[in-house]
Amino acid sequence: MAISDRKLREKEDLKKRILEAAKVLFLEKGFEATSMRNIAERVEFSPTTLYLYYKDKNDIVYALHQEGFKLLAQQFRIISNVEHPYERLKTMGRIYLQFAEENPDFYELMFVRQGPILHVQKHNRDDWEEGSRTYNVLYETVIECQNEGYFKDLLPHNVSLIVWSTLHGMCTLHMHMRLDCVKFEDDYEVDPEKSRPEYIYETFMAFLERLK
Amino acid sequence: MAISDRKLREKEDLKKRILEAAKVLFLEKGFEATSMRNIAERVEFSPTTLYLYYKDKNDIVYALHQEGFKLLAQQFRIISNVEHPYERLKTMGRIYLQFAEENPDFYELMFVRQGPILHVQKHNRDDWEEGSRTYNVLYETVIECQNEGYFKDLLPHNVSLIVWSTLHGMCTLHMHMRLDCVKFEDDYEVDPEKSRPEYIYETFMAFLERLK
DNA sequence: CAAATATACTTAACACTGTTAATAAATCAA
């Protein structure tokens, strides 16, 4: 059965090549701008061939969305080195911001676009595996923070969701250019190395600091 | 010149009717799903006629985006009744959340979609009038809060942006169905009247409360 | 070995999309 094995391997290979081509094009021109025909051209197959490997365009988008979560999970792996839970929480936030800054297209796919979510809903399971696993990293950290006396008398889910919301809000307002109208340069010296969200994040962390 | 006046009035009228038709369709099926031909059919004109009144589709989207801001500004008018600045800040947040909940399509247009922003950029002025005016309502309130002793030693812009980011993050994570995987019903009794963001908002306000 | 079947892929087509160029009809000014 070595032959059919090779066949299967080649099939899997093409599936990956399609995804890779899609990724390159998505990152290059955004998804709105990349069509099935574009992807097909890049892998040098006819457009309809893609449908033999992916159900539809959303199926490709969803595969990319999953890659994004793997990437983020990889970045998060660093935090296990941070002993103190509160410091760990702060580090997580910084990593999250950095990820959004460096991979805006992935971020959009993972947390904004409805395409991937529609795919999840269509394929019956209502739990969004990648999402909830990532969320749990935050949730566990918050609980550990509470064990150390932080965020007293607050529900851990609420605290987690506030932290996530703030980070997500900062990232998306920035990405979607809704902060451009707020010129707060006159407030203080601007360090060109730091992004707008990073500035706000510092203040946010100062906020949390006072709660101890 | 009464005749040419009437002509001008009729022209303006059709322009408004197009916008109205677009609004109805957008709210009914979302923008992705409504085409120029759909709008044209509804006003009973040929598709190309729309281009005599609006430069392109983004032009229509932008007009709607502006309507959204008028609507929000209208809701915000209530807050002038609230004496105490911190109470006013809290009220603003609640109004913002409510607006997003009741007008998700407008919200998307105003704070997420890039269509309207592209329109602003194309037409040269880099200041986003509606946006910065709305932001300033928040900013002024934060400054007044600081005059009363709140948010000590923090830059008013940073505080404003954190509040906005948190609200925006809550709204969009909810709207884009990214909170569905977080089942936190077991934490406490769920009041079906209150939305997820409202719950989190209460905790967020409790956060701020502790800073005084 | 030859016929039947299954696999992998392509061509052609459908029903859309936003948008533009060319054209016709209506209204206005001379």
Add this chain to the structure above:
DNA sequence: TTGATTTATTAACAGTGTTAAGTATATTTG
């Protein structure tokens, strides 16, 4: 009434996601 201007239309372009039908090639079966 003629000519110019405004207003609306038809036809078309280049593109989209997606499906049905057809075509080679390779594999299995009689």
